[in-house]
Structure formats: structure tokens, C-alpha cells
Amino acid sequence: MNMDQDRELSPTHIFSEYPSLEKDLESAVNKCKAWKGVVRIVSHYDADGLSAGAILFETLSRSNIPTVLHIVRGMDEKVIEYIRSHDDNLIIADLGSSDLDKLHEIGKEIIILDHHQINSVLQDNSNVMFLNFNNYGINGTTEGCASTMAYLFSIVFSEKNYKLLAGAVVGICGDRQHMNPEGINKKIIEFGVSNNIIKYVNDSVFSGSNIYDGIFYMLDPYVKSLTGKAERVEEMLNSLDIKFDEKYTDMSHMKKKYLRSLIVLEMLRSGLSTEHIMNFQRDIIMISGVEEFAEELADLVDFTGRHGEYGLATETLIHLFDGKRNPAVRLEAYRKDFQKMILEELNDMMIKEYEYIYVVENKIVSISGILASETVNYIVEKDKPVISMALSGDVFNVSARATSEQVKRGVNLAATMSSASADVKGSGGGHPIAAGATVPANMKDKFIEKVNYIIGEQISGSWSG
Ligand SMILES: [Mn+2]
Secondary structure, rough: OOHHHHHHHHHHHHOOOHHHHHHHHHHHHHHHHHOOOOEEEEEOOOOOHHHHHHHHHHHHHHHOOEEEEEEEOOOOOEEEEEEEEHEEEEEEEEEOOHHHHHHHHOOEEEEEOOOOOOOOOOOHHHHOEEEHHHHHHOOOOOOOOOHHHHHHHHHHHHHHHHHHHHHHHHHHHHHHOOOOOOOHHHHHHHHHHHOOOEEEEEOOOOOOOOOOHHHHHOOOOOOOOOOOOOHHHHHHHHHOOOOOOOOHHHHHHHHHHHHHHHHHHHHHHHOOOOOHHHHHHEEEEEEEEOOEEHHHHHHHHHHHHHHOOOOHHHHHHHHHHHOOOOOOHHHHHHHHHHHHHHHHHHOEEEEEEEEOOOEEEEEHHHHHHHHHHHHHHHHHOOOEEEEEEEOOOEEEEEEEEEHHHHHHHOOOOHHHHHHHOOOOOEEEEOOOEEEEEEEEEHHHHHHHHHHHHHHHHHOOOOOOO
């Protein structure tokens, strides 16, 4: 074995271009190791947050540190109060970058591992140790997510944790950073491939336990003439002599190939772009051993999280660390219910067109983000961002989604949501391509007006923030 191979096998090699990140992670790990008593992890309920939480939970548990994992939907007043009222040491993952001032005020030692845009200021000499990729020349929207950071924390904690990489990859897929891995994500993925923790295969992902469901509930891509169209799906499968209950991954190579060709034809007929077609069949990350697609697992974890079944989501990830398959049956049932709900909402929802945005109103808060991204990618004709709003109590929960094309033209939804919501006494933030906000119910129209105005300014280049 030569020197290069030796280096390849050591996870610390991942940090070669990011020495200051490694140094700060070492400080964070040392702080954590010096803590006495229980460590409480507060993380976000999406696939990235859950994966980050599971990685951190596993890392600390392996070192016999008593650990509690607490999953939350956002850093609201209740969560701040939760943190304040527990006397434990705290790690916050996938959250916190908009609340540094509030967390500082609590006055206890906190480690934050995040990648969101930073919308608050960290005081000097703060008791908060703040690690956010955006502070290390790594783009938090495209090059590293919370699971990436949690994984880095785990291998600095102990190199023996290097196989937790499977969880990092699930989080990377969950936050849609997997398509053309760059920056620190790329380093991690290369490390995972060279150590056979993951591998790439050229294929398509169908979700669900059988191929009929896989096509009927297909949302990515959403094909107008096929998704949710029972007759058309039946016809297609019959023409290829494929049984409805066959599992896609168990089908013969030839059948898989013909089926994918028919779907591509349908996509062309529905007017989907070349980009969508290229995305349909491509190199996909598979987790070695369990032989499952990372994207598929991310989807399952995400659905489970949305149902508030955080224990099941975490269990799935911890099984994965042990090289075991997920408890599929229960997860699948959740997802099917969820997919049904999304299809129904997609069929029912009203789309309002404004000069620079589309607005959809839906009934179910937990699917706002999915509806907005389905709408912007597959439903609306013109090239404008989509804002999806769901009423919850006396506030609207807002999800905003753009395309990468729109972001290139100047759209920044993080800035838009943060600024427009602040103007109506709400709060918001996120990423340029995907962001969210909470807005008082009676401010809905004013908020939409603001968003429409800001996007217009961003596109024309005259918005100064
Ligand atoms: Mn995230």
C-alpha cells in the first residue's frame, strides 16, 4: 500500500482544504468532551436535521455520554423556552443561524452546527460556539448541509465513526445537495466511495414498495399525463408485461430499461425539459451493504419526520449505521398516505398569478414546501418563483421555492422571506432557492404584495436589501 492510499483511508484527509474548519471543530469536540452530565441535541425535523441529529446522537452514545435528541419544527419561542428550562449542555443542528442573539441571551454553553444563511449577529466572547459552513468559504446551500457538519464533528470526535457517512449522505440528499456534489460534500462522498460505504449506480429512483405505486405517485419528476393517472399507468405496465406488485429493483435489466424509455417518452409528451429527462436517469448514490438508494431513504426519513414520528426516523438511521435495512413496512405506509395527500392537494389547489410570483394556498402546513417545489418545477407555465401558504392558527406558514435558473437571474428567497416577513411582524429565512416564513394571518395580502415587489426588484437588479 502506498502513501496516497494510506491518506485516502483517513477521514482527516477530508479537511485538507479547510484547516480553519477542522481547527474549530476540534475546539467544539473538546468542549463537548469536557462537558459533564447530559448533552441535549436539538435538531430540525426534515431529513437533513434528522440525519444530523442521528449522527450526533450515535457519536455521543458510542462514547457513553448520556444524550437526549429533541427534534423541533423551527426555532420558535417554545423551543427557546425548552432550551432555557433544561439545565443540560446543548448542541443545536440545522437551526440557530437566525437566532444567535436569543441563544446568546440564554447564557449557557451551546454548540451550533448549521449551514443556513446567517441572519443574526454573534456577540464577541459569546458562550455560543457557532459553526456554519458559510463562515468557512463553503456554500451552505450547495456544498454542505447540517448532516455534513454533524459527520465532520463525528469523525473529529473519533475516526472510528467514519461509517456514519451513510447518514451524512441521506441528509445531503434530503437538502438536495447531491446532484453535483461540490466543496466539502464532494470530499465526503469521494471518501465514502473509496471506502465502499457508498457507491454510484446509473439508474432511476422509484419510491414505494411496488412499481405501480412508484409510477402512480411519481412527483420527481411529476409527469402530468402519468402521475396519479391509474389507467395510463396500468396500460404502460401491461404493455411491458410487468406485474403491478413487482419491485422495481428486482425487475430484469431489460424490463427496467424499456420501462424507463416509455416514461421518458411520456415526459417528452408532457413538455418536460431536457434537464428533467437527464435527471430521471443518472448516477445515483447507493448505500453499500443495505443496497438502498440514499435519495429513497432521505425521502422516507423526510415523510416520517413530517408525521412527527421522529423516533422511527432516528431508528431507521441508526439501523443504517449498523448496516441493517430500515423498518420498511411502517415507513412505507406513512409515505403512501402522504403521497395521496400531496396528489389530492396538487389536483385541488388554486394558483394565483402575480407579476413576479405565483401564490398557492393549501390546507396542510406540513406539505407546503413540497407543493411549492412541485408547482415551480412541474406545474406553472411561466418562469416565476412559487409561494405556498397554509393557515395554522393565527399565522400563515409560508414556503417559497425558486428554480436554479431564477436564482441565477437574481432571485434570493432567503432575503425576500426575511425582509418581507419582518415588514409584517413575522419572521423568515432559508436559502436563495428555498426559504420559508411565518406571517400573521391578517397580514397575508400585504406580505404577498411585498414579496412580489422584492422579487421584481431582485430580477431587475435594483434591489439593495
Ligand atoms: Mn438542512
